[in-house]
Amino acid sequence: MQRKLLFLPLLCLVLLQAQAQSTLSVDYIMRDPMWMGTFPSSASWSDNSQSIYFRYNRDKDPADSLYKLALAQKGVISKVGWKEMKENERSSEEFNADKSLRLYQVDKKLMLEDMSSNTSSVLMEWPENFNEPKFMANEQEISFVSKGNVYVVNRTTKAFRKATNISTETKPKEKSKKDDEKVNWLETENLELLSVVNERKENGKMRSDYREAYRESAEEEFTYYTEGKSPVNLQISPDGKFATFTLYTSSSNKNTIVPDYVDASGFTTDLKTRSKVGNEPTKTEVGIYDLQRDTVYFISASELTGIKDLPDYVKDYPDKTWEEKERDVMFSSPYFSPDGKNAIINIGSVDNKDRWIASIELETGKLNTLDRQRDEAWISGPGIGRSSFGGTLGWLPDNKHIYFQSEESGYSHLYLLDVTTGKKKPLTSGNYEVFSPFMSKDKKSWYLTTSEVDPGERHFYKMPLMGGKMQKLTSMTGNNEVSLSPDEKKLAIIYSYSNKPAELYFQENKVGAKAEQLTSGQSEEFKAYNWRDPQLVRFTAEDGAQVPARLYTPDPAKSNGAAVVFVHGAGYLQNVHKWWSSYFREYMFHNLLTDLGYTVLDIDYRGSAGYGRDWRTGIYRHMGGKDLSDQVDGVKFLVANHGVDPERVGLYGGSYGGFITLMALFNNPETFKSGAALRSVTDWAHYNHGYTANILNTPEEDPIAYRRSSPIYFAEGLEGHLLMAHGMVDVNVHFQDVVRLSQRFIELGKDNWEMAIYPVEDHGFVEPSSWTDEYKRILKLFNQTLIEE
CATH class of the missing domain: 3.40.50.1820 (Alpha/Beta hydrolase fold, catalytic domain)
Structure with a gap:
């Protein structure tokens, strides 16, 4: 039993x-x-806000392609052809303040597009490759970067000027006094011995005097030599008074290798990969080029608040002597105010325990700490990025306030800071996080995504520029990845739920508006x-x-x-x-x-x-x-x-x-x-x-x-x-x-x-x-x- x-x-x-x-x-x-089907990603809008572009693979190609859907024909999804794709490419796209004009590149041509009439004209055809075209504060001048220097072209006259003179070569050595004395002695001896040569010299003295007078009257052109380093992140201030650039000095860290035993050659090959933890950091230097005084000087981090602070973990090593010294930092590029009169910079300590936002005294390069974010662990979080790169940071149109994200409250939120008073104001608060905030076209509102409803949901909101009540614009439970149309009247939403892969939806930009599904990609x-x-x-x-x-x-x-x-x-x-x-x-x-x-x-x-x-x-x-x-x-x-x-x-x-x-x-x-x-x-x-x-x-x-x-x-x-x-x-x-x-x-x-x-x-x-x-x-x-x- x-x-x-x-x-x-x-x-x-x-x-x-x-x-x-x-x-x-x-x-x-x-x-x-x-086998699961095809699901959309990366939604964007046509310039006229009438069509939605997105990545898709309806035809089972080897990879996703660009498709579009016209709102007038919501049931019709068409693949974008190569010609249309090229016509809609906008390399180095840049708008003016009210987004009525757009700059973009086509090969070596700089194009200016009137957004109201949808017409483009060739502003400039440049003989070399160029990038970073930007409107200056007066919007009559356009700056761009070519061959390591900044140039400026006038929209009306089409005249251009070279704003900076930077050379990657080594600065020529000046002749020593001893070299001059040697040359003078040889010339004197030669003229005393050879009378014909002396006579010819005297006859040509007038011409020589003219040439010397010309050389003396022409002021020597200032050149900044980088001694072999290539300047990157070149930009000119919107008022045209300063330019900035970054120089990188790479460290010689030992990289690892990964053997590939099945290389097509039949031989084992070595893949060169990353270094291991503990490597020396790349050094960054940010230079300021004063275009009025023809001089270059560099920003220093030595005055930053807490630059010599030691981390808390040193207490676990009482037998070790820790040197209190200025920590290595990484600089971002400066951010100029819209009028170009002020600038800020984002700085991260290499140990990533500090992030500073500082104002720059452009005439001297001196930094003044506006905000210090300290974390004894490490700085990160939505909209903050790692160290000095990435994240949310910029100026309001008033040339007075900057915006950024910080985990100061324990969650990543959006802040404003008045650079004239140092007063900081949180625009959002609570036990949730903010993602990808951006300003509306009229610069009166913020659009942002948050997890306010629940950590497991993402919704799209609108909020007054200086803070206030947020209006929740999406309502579908799950993730709402929103692309706002250029006229700001419509939303394209890539939406998914726990057991439903992503689909494309359309919605009017109104509170309470219902979203309409445009794709249905799941296979049977x-x-x-x-x-x-x-x-x-x-x-x-x-x-x-x-x-x-x-x-x-x-x-x-x-x-x-x-x-x-x-x-x-x-x-x-x-x-x-x-x-x-x-x-x-x-x-x-x-x-x-x-x-x-x-x-x-x-x-x-x-x-x-x-x-x-x-x-x-x-x-x-x-x-x-x-x-x-x-x-x-x-x-x-x-x-x-x-x-x-x-x-x-x-x-x-x-x-x-x-x-x-x-x-x-x-x-x-x-x-x-x-x-x-x-x-x-x-x-x-x-x-x-x-x-x-x-x-x-x-x-x-x-x-x-x-x-x-x-x-x-x-x-x-x-x-x-x-x-x-x-x-x-x-x-x-x-x-x-x-x-x-x-x-x-x-x-x-x-x-x-x-x-x-x-x-x-x-x-x-x-x-x-x-x-x-x-x-x-x-x-x-x-x-x-x-x-x-």
């Missing part, structure tokens, strides 16, 4: 497994994504399956934080009691949201797993995007800390609330997700029975500088952070089953990472791991066959370790 009772639960489990089937398979979902095959709308949940972490996650739950009758935790890559990325995921293959795989009875949890762990500064920097100096404990707490949530067996939990992820998978199996073997680590970092000291140094500083200065964050130091903790998968030509996370870890396993005598290698794949897999092979192995791992054992 006892044997029969023991047999009954096993029989039930077998029956449940037999019922848990899916119409999906790995082979089916990992095919070329074209794709629509045949009932794709799940994952539940958005929050669970409590060990430190009390509320962690967001996507939850996929199986039919209770088919539940097998096992769970899989998915760890998204990139670290700073959001995947818990109400729109179509960039991880669409993984999303389909999670539907397959759920069909088979698994519960799936997809977590926006600490370090993810979308939840403000503290969430973003929660992994500072310890990757594999809170980001890992969030995965463990997610499992506790599943066990307590969703009937998951704590003995049957696995996890997987790629890149950063692969790293977390390794850390989980090495440090929390009691929680995770198996895992698949894909293209994973195994030792952060071997990753790149731009990403890693922000989070862990450098291995030389902060070895504690690297030792506690790198899986290779915890390999002895592996108890469960591990699958590693890696592309051999991965130029991001190198194949070397898993090779070194494999050697550690061999030396430690571990035998519960396996590795799948993909000879033709980079970091992001391309071939459907590779995706299929990889995910078959992942599914096999979970079936064998979480169900069959």
Whole structure:
């Protein structure tokens, strides 16, 4: 009787497994994504606001092409031909203040277009290549850059002038007094000996005097020599009084190589790739060219507030002497006010713990700090960018206020600052983030996208220029990626939802207006399956934080009691949201797993995007800390609330997700029975500088952070089953990472791991066959370790 009772639960489990089937398979979902249909991206408008352009692939071409849809014929989508595409190309496009005129290039011609009449004329045909045409403050003159110098052309007279005289050559050496004395002695001796030569010299003296007089009367042209460096970011102030440029001095960092074993030549070739963390920074210098005084001088960061501040982590190294010195910085190009009388500059410390916005005294190059953003972790966030580059920054038309984004409140918001008084004003506030703000054509309003409704939604708003109530213009739940028409009366929206890929919509630019769907790209095959709308949940972490996650739950009758935790890559990325995921293959795989009875949890762990500064920097100096404990707490949530067996939990992820998978199996073997680590970092000291140094500083200065964050130091903790998968030509996370870890396993005598290698794949897999092979192995791992054992 006892044997029969023991047999009954096993029989039930077998029956449940037999019922848990899916119409999906790995082979089916990992095919070329074209099987799903075609989905629009990158919407833009025609100049007359009557047609929408977008990227699409209706005809199953090798890649997306440009299509258009005329509002007068909303059902007609046509591919844009090469001729029309060329006619609509606008190289180096630039508008005047009220957008009534547009500059653009056609080959070596500078064109001026009247937007009201839609007519263009040739303003200038230049013999050399040129770029950066811009209206100056008076709008009668146009500046442009050619062969390393700034030129100005007058719209009316067509006359041009060379505004700067910069040479990349080495400055000629002046003759020494000793050289002159030697020449004079030789000439005197020669004339005393040779009377005919002396006579000819006297007869030609008048002509010589004329030439000398001409040379003395013509002022010597000023030239600034860069000594071999090429000036970039050349620009002239709108009032024509100053020009600025940047000089870069590259560091000689040692680059790594990645062997390509399947090169078409049949020989193994070396791919030259990035350097490793800890490299020396590129030096930037910003020069100011005073066009009235014919002189050049450079901006200095020495007066910036806190330029010598040491980071907080130095306290963890009491035996080390830290020198208090001026930190290295990276400069952006200056931003001139519309009238050209004032300028600001964006500056980032190389350690990325400070961002300064400073005003420039153009006559001296002196900087005055207007705003300092300090983060003991690292400066980043929406609209802020990294260090001194990218992000939201500019002038209002009043030549008095600047705008920028800052995480000062804990979330990235839009600010105004009066450069005359230093007074700063937040235009937005709250526990949400602002994305891509821009001014309306009449410069009276802002248009911006925010996550105010929910971290998992994006909506488009309008707001008064100096702040006030925001008007919500979109209403569809999910992601609304909006392109505003030139007449600002219409919205083109690329919209998607959790289980619905992107489609193109049209809407009037009015509060409460209904959006109209213009495309329907899902294939019949794709629509045949009932794709799940994952539940958005929050669970409590060990430190009390509320962690967001996507939850996929199986039919209770088919539940097998096992769970899989998915760890998204990139670290700073959001995947818990109400729109179509960039991880669409993984999303389909999670539907397959759920069909088979698994519960799936997809977590926006600490370090993810979308939840403000503290969430973003929660992994500072310890990757594999809170980001890992969030995965463990997610499992506790599943066990307590969703009937998951704590003995049957696995996890997987790629890149950063692969790293977390390794850390989980090495440090929390009691929680995770198996895992698949894909293209994973195994030792952060071997990753790149731009990403890693922000989070862990450098291995030389902060070895504690690297030792506690790198899986290779915890390999002895592996108890469960591990699958590693890696592309051999991965130029991001190198194949070397898993090779070194494999050697550690061999030396430690571990035998519960396996590795799948993909000879033709980079970091992001391309071939459907590779995706299929990889995910078959992942599914096999979970079936064998979480169900069959």
